[in-house]
Amino acid sequence: MLSRLASSAGLLGRLAAQLSTSGAASASTAASALQHAAAASSGAAAQRWGRAGFATNSHDIFNVHQDSPTNNASLPFDFTPANYKLVEKIISRYPPNYKASAVIPLLDLAQQQNEGWLSLSALNRVAKVLDMPEIRVYEVATFYTMFNRSKIGKYHVMGSQGIEAALVKHLGIHVGETTADGMFTLGEMECMGACVNAPMVAIADYTKGVEGFTYNYYEDLTPADVIKIVDALRKGEKPRVGSQHRSKAEPAGAVAGDKWVPSSGTQTLTGTPRGPYCRDLTDPTPPPPPPPPAGGAPAGAPPPPK
Numbered sequence: 001m002l003s004r005l006a007s008s009a010g011l012l013g014r015l016a017a018q019l020s021t022s023g024a025a026s027a028s029t030a031a032s033a034l035q036h037a038a039a040a041s042s043g044a045a046a047q048r049w050g051r052a053g054f055a056t057n058s059h060d061i062f063n064v065h066q067d068s069p070t071n072n073a074s075l076p077f078d079f080t081p082a083n084y085k086l087v088e089k090i091i092s093r094y095p096p097n098y099k100a101s102a103v104i105p106l107l108d109l110a111q112q113q114n115e116g117w118l119s120l121s122a123l124n125r126v127a128k129v130l131d132m133p134e135i136r137v138y139e140v141a142t143f144y145t146m147f148n149r150s151k152i153g154k155y156h157v158m159g160s161q162g163i164e165a166a167l168v169k170h171l172g173i174h175v176g177e178t179t180a181d182g183m184f185t186l187g188e189m190e191c192m193g194a195c196v197n198a199p200m201v202a203i204a205d206y207t208k209g210v211e212g213f214t215y216n217y218y219e220d221l222t223p224a225d226v227i228k229i230v231d232a233l234r235k236g237e238k239p240r241v242g243s244q245h246r247s248k249a250e251p252a253g254a255v256a257g258d259k260w261v262p263s264s265g266t267q268t269l270t271g272t273p274r275g276p277y278c279r280d281l282t283d284p285t286p287p288p289p290p291p292p293p294a295g296g297a298p299a300g301a302p303p304p305p306k
């Protein structure tokens with residue numbers, strides 16, 4: 001079902017791209033054709049997968065843009081003069097005839113400037129800057145989970161299920177929702193590449209524009225730790241980044257349940273390893289005796305043991 005929908009969306013995308021590049025239809029007509037066709041073919045699916053009103057990425061909701069007073073093509077978006085300098089720098093990394101290669105870094109920049117999400121106008125601006133058909137930019141923005149296409153909170157907190165429960169309770173929102181004060185959006189993330197310091201959250205901070213943007217990991221979290229972190233952020237403080245209980249990933253302990261449990265000593269490298277081993281070192285069968293030295297035992301050697 002998923003792949004059938006995805007492939008029909010791909011077809012539609014290609015069709016719309018052809019229309020828009022051939023000039024037979026403007027790109028915004030292409031976008032709205034895509035929107036309507038996708039909506040028509042997926043009503044039930046959108047309901048089943050969707051958290052209504054939170055279009056983020058193709059993995060947790062069907063991607064349908066809907067015009068709204070806060071997100072439609074007539075709302076302005078442009079890079080700031082400072083960010084245009086960055087745009088130039090990014091584009092200069094690629095050969096001039098492959099400008100479109102800059103699409104992902106430019107979407108990232110636009111998302112940072114736009115407080116964490118890509119509006120339709122931001123997508124269209126990137127298309128314009130890179131001389132790309134708009135549909136090509138939509139294809140990229142809807143495919144990658146690092147791009148959000150709905151307004152999110154100033155802090156995007158993404159974490160694993162264990163501590164998610166604590167955050168859900170403390171912030172009073174569910175995953176995919178934003179607190180009423182617009183400060184926090186809760187997201188889920190798979191494989192953050194830091195199992196050794198799990199549980200953890202990644203927090204994207206959109207409060208300070210492109211220059212002040214941070215994307216930090218907070219690791220070795222107990223539920224109490226994560227609550228302290230979001231409370232500190234809310235007050236404008238800078239909570240400690242990285243592990244909350246050790247300096248890197250040394251075997252100093254682990255989070256067990258809702259507590260940090262310091263290492264009892266058995267996790268260090270000073271004791272006998274507990275296995276599993278590559279082979280059974282206690283195998284009672286002795287190895288075959290070595291062959292006698294050539295020419296017999298040298299004179300004066302002690303008699304061989306019995």
Ligand SMILES: *[C@@H]1O[C@H](CO)[C@@H](O)[C@H](O)[C@H]1NC(C)=O
Pocket residue numbers: 067068069070071072074075
């Ligand atoms: C686009 O946004 C403007 C400003 O909020 C609003 O007046 C207009 O109705 C919106 N258009 C659509 C099609 O939603």
Ligand SMILES: *[C@@H]1O[C@H](CO)[C@@H](O)[C@H](O)[C@H]1NC(C)=O
Pocket residue numbers: 056057116145146147148156158187188204
């Ligand atoms: C939204 O943006 C962040 C970066 O701030 C990204 O890590 C995340 O995966 C994006 N999408 C969702 C659905 O959270």
